[in-house]
Amino acid sequence: MSGGAGFFDIPSDLQHSYAGLIGIHMQEAMIPVGIGLAVALPLGQLCVRFRWLYPPVLWVTTVLYAIPSLTFFVFLIDYTGATRTTVMIPLTVYSLVVLVPAIVDGVRSVPQDTLSAATAMGLGPVQRYLQVQLPLAVPAIIAGLRVATASSISLVSVGALIGNQGALGNLLQDAILYHRSNLALNSVVTIAVLAVLTDIVLVLLRMALTPWLPRSGKAAGRAARATAVEPSTEAALLEDAAS
């Protein structure tokens, strides 16, 4: 516990190695995004199908987003205890506020001509959704995912408030506790690097899934940015680097 401990020496009270913390951090960040996507896809489709549903859904997700995570924790801790689940539930809710509009806008942006053509070729609503609308919404959905993952990765840290459930965020508390500023630096840098790497993976995924987008990527990037509800510095920086 001396001040001379190395950058990657993790205090034993966290019960994990550096790599272990990274694993937990990513797990706590990505599972909510995954669940969020699984909820947002059908919810988004419902909002497209029934136009009247979209404003209330948007309103509810936005209101939930405005609730600080600490409030969530206080409320949830009675049910799910001081566990990772308690951290992941608000993160899931937060991801919805980005993903639902991304999906709705993405699906709605499919040109009417394209849809008419699909209908005229005898595609039913389900085929049309799976074969036309969803693939064409991929750029918008991935743009939403980039924002959602970046914010999720940084928000996991607040889990430290409910007893070391913040993965890399816990290092911040330990930095204060043990007067080791290098732990704080480690936490911030590692989280930032994780966010950037995840973002790169998502950009690569988008490129792999959308060989049909004009190569310049300018238009796609603009559309993606317009879809994103929350500005994300890392994501935006990376977008420019990548495209």
Next chain:
Amino acid sequence: MNRPFAEWRGGPGSHTVVAVCPRAERTARSAVRVTPGRGTRRSTRRRDGDAQPRMEPGGLDSPGTGLSETDRRQAVHARSRGVFGTLIQIESVTKRYPDGTTAVDGLSLEIPDGSITVLVGPSGCGKTTTLRMINRMVEQTSGRILLDGADIREQPVSTLRRSMGYVIQNAGLFPHRTIVDNIATVPRMLGWDRRRARERARELMERVGLDGALARRYPYQLSGGQQQRVGVARALAADPPVLLMDEPFSAVDPIVRKSLQAELLRIQEELGKTIVFVTHDIDEAIRIGDMVAVLRTGGKLAQFAPPDELLSSPADAFVEDFLGTDRGIRRLSFFGSDGLELTTQPVLPAGADAAQAARAAASGAPYVLLTDAEGRPRGWAEAKGGPAGGEPELLPTGRPFVAGRESLRDALDCAVLSPTGWAVAVDDQGKVVGVVSQEAIGAAIRSAHAARQDGDGAGGADRADATRAGAVT
């Protein structure tokens, strides 16, 4: 660009469904085409222009075609014609949208089999609505639509739609699929394996005049005109008997539009589909339509007639107004130029001797036409000066017309544009076959009109072998 040339039977009132098959070649080619199902039946209905026309009971006697005995006789007499039955019957169909708009009002139309029927009218007159009722993308409020005698509501909507290719403005391609996969969409849905569907797609690319190298591209990598061709290929992919086209060419520039129209006519010659084509462009309607339905605002039918008849006898002031001011001139497209009396007297071939030159100069024409070694027109020289005295000053000949293949309108146009008032007629190779004066063309127009008015178009039809085939090249 050459004018299409369709020769339709019957004067006003006998419009219905008897059509001169615009081109002998079309029939010859369609006859060898073997396609399964309805395609075969339909294509055998076309006949060779020079063969003795056969009566097709199903075609002529089907109820509602309203053919008189005279029509029938004329149909038999006329040369080079096909007889079509009715494939799609629209029976007093009305469409009222939920907001109260009456888009189509009591519309009845009989859309003939194996030919192009154009719906034309001002914006908002219900053309798209009518078209979409045929494939049930819009359900009519009242009335019925029959396909081959059966109500279209009797079959599953997806089956119905797959039997009808649909082409729209801006093509509506799937941006996320390559060109082959776009075209292969319906065959794939019909359960063809990927290889066969793609093979078919490549075949169609060729048919619509697309370079095979484009196959693996995505739509954004194609020009508007190319995309539109893909749209047509995609609609044809499963060989549907019916094609519905909603202003397919209105988003491309006029030159590309003309070539797409020509391409469509060429494809139609080969395939003989039943095409319902929507446009707001009356020129396009006249150019490509075998039958033209003019709709007026409020979704009412103003006139349903072959283009020739539309031009010669518009039903009312609305149609007349819609046709524009120069319908007399435009109607000339329907008269062949092979009845023109060409003269070769004022034509002076390359390397002609003085005697020939003197004869040409003495022919009475104020100018003589000099040709080059290949027989192509070089220019006009004044007859008086005599071309023998060195190289005379030549007036440009302008664009010549192809004798026989192009219409009287083309001939007249050449004559009007010519500095000498004489039009130059050439053959397919561009060799001069004669010249003709504005006066002679005027006389030919008068006699063509007279022939039409007699109700005996047979002579005109004989001469008018100028066909769409020619117009397309």
